Amino acid sequence: MMRRVAITVATVAALLEGGAAMRAGAAARRQASAFRMVAALDRPIVQTVESLIEMPNKVPNRMFNKAKLKMPLNGIEPVGEGDADKDPEILPVREYEEPFFSYSDFSSQIGGFTKRVTKGSNCTGRVILLQPSGALVDIGTKSNALVPNSEASLTQVDDLSTIFELGKSYTFEVITSEDENGQLQLSRKRLMYAEAWNKIDALLAEDAQFETVVNSVNRGGAVVIIEGLRAFLPGSHLVGRTASEDMVGQKIPCKFLDVDKENSRIVVSNRRAVVDKEMKDIEIGQVVDGVVTAIKPYGAFVSMNGVAGLLHISQISSDRVTSLEKTLPIGTKLKCMVVSQDASKGRLALSTKTLEATPGEMLRDPEAVFNNAEQNAANYLQRVEAERKAREAAAQEVILGLESALSGTSATDNA
Known part of the structure; x- marks a missing residue:
């Protein structure tokens, strides 16, 4: 009978020791998992969590090895730092709610140290x-x-890597809510788009000239890039060339149409920029080639470096012109004098009649007119x-005469 009792006591003691070990192991695993999460965060958060946690038992840990539970845990009395070889004392089993730090505590504390951003807002990262x-x-x-x-x-x-530098901060727009992993999606493109349109509005308000880069060409003209945005350049508004593949990558001055x-x-x-x-x-009064x-x-x-001017039939010669096609066939190179201009509309009025040394010379010998154009213009x-x-x-003599006549009339009247 005594033997059976001894076995029973030993068995109970072993079971209790095993249960304590299992509970200590489970607690250690939960604790280690929590600390691994904490270790990935900034030090201020670690310190906050450290202040919340009382260690449930003596579990070796490189980060926290000084805290000890002040009450029994499920019947196991924790030992001190110098009692590593001492057997734990068997105490009555007592249950405690939330015996140590929980994941809900962890989550609530971490939330106080993280930013809260919403879809549609801007952030720096x-x-x-x-x-x-x-x-x-x-x-x-x-989450990142x-x-x-x-x-x-x-x-x-x-x-x-051509647009982002590792370690550098940029401003982004938040374009999604958090997914199941707590991750947000950001956009740099949308902020750049808004900024580009602000610059275009400013250029448009000033009717300013700007530089574009040819991105591609098609049958109608070319696609160019301005402030990162795509724009269309009609072939009819290209000066001195037609749209071709060799233009891709070239810079072309333009104005808005x-x-x-x-x-x-x-x-x-x-064309607008060139004109x-x-x-x-x-x-x-300037002599131009066209x-x-x-x-x-x-x-x-007449075209002059992309600028078009009108040589009116009445300004070709002092003599009457009977056939424009015979006098000035298409493709004829000539010199003209600028007699008027409208810069706002890009219009020029030209004349060859003013370059004639003698009336009708333009019809008889146009080469002589062009060869002596500058001198004849002067x-x-x-x-x-x-x-x-x-x-x-x-006009001044007329005015003086009128004043004199009026003065004489006035003197006669006074007499």
Whole structure:
């Protein structure tokens, strides 16, 4: 009977020791899991969690080995630091609710140290990893956010390292809510798009000239890039060339033809940019070189470095012109004098009659007119200036005569 009792006591003791070991092991595993999560976070959070946790039993741990439970846990009395070889004392089993730190405590505490961002808001984040699917960004939330390749830039790029620098911070727009893993998706593209349109609005308000880069060509013209946005350049508004593949990558000066922000449509003109530049350099009385590009019943159109001017039939010669086609066939190179201009509309009025040394010379010997164009133009301008001064002098004499006559009449009346 005594033998059976001894076995029973030993058995109970072994079972209790085994149960204690199992409970201690489970507690250690839960604790280690929690600490692994904490170790991945910043030190301020570790310190906060450390202040919350009282260790449930003596479990070796590199991070926290000084805290000890102050009450029995399921009948096991914890031992002190110097009692490693002492057997635990068997005490009555007592159950405690929440015997130590729980995951709900952990989650609530971590939430106080993380940012809360919402869809549609802007945030600043540091790029920490570039991968095939996009860029991972640390924005201070529980999980790193993702910038998909399609949202990284205004134009599609194959290598994210060309637009993102590891470790550098950028501003993004939050475009999704958190998924099941707590991850948000961000966009750099949408902020760049808004910024690009702000710049285009400013250029449009000033009617400014800007530089574009040819992205591709098609039958109608070329697709160019301005401030990262695509714009259409009609072939009819290219100066001195036609749209071809060798233009891709080239820079072309342009001005706006049409802008529709609501429909994201931009049409530009190289001709407008060239004309505006040339018009600034052209003065009335200047002799310019040009080529006849079109014949109309009322005159010939002449192109000068992309600027078109009208040589009216009445300004070709002092003598009557009977056939424009015979006098100035299309493709004829000639010299003309600028007699008027409208810079706002890009219009020039030209004349070859003012370059004639004698009336009708343009019809008899146009080459002589062109060879002596500069000298004949200077002579013409001198004649015009002399005539202007003569008219002013004549007008002044008339005014003086009228004043004298009025003075004489007044004196006679007074007498």
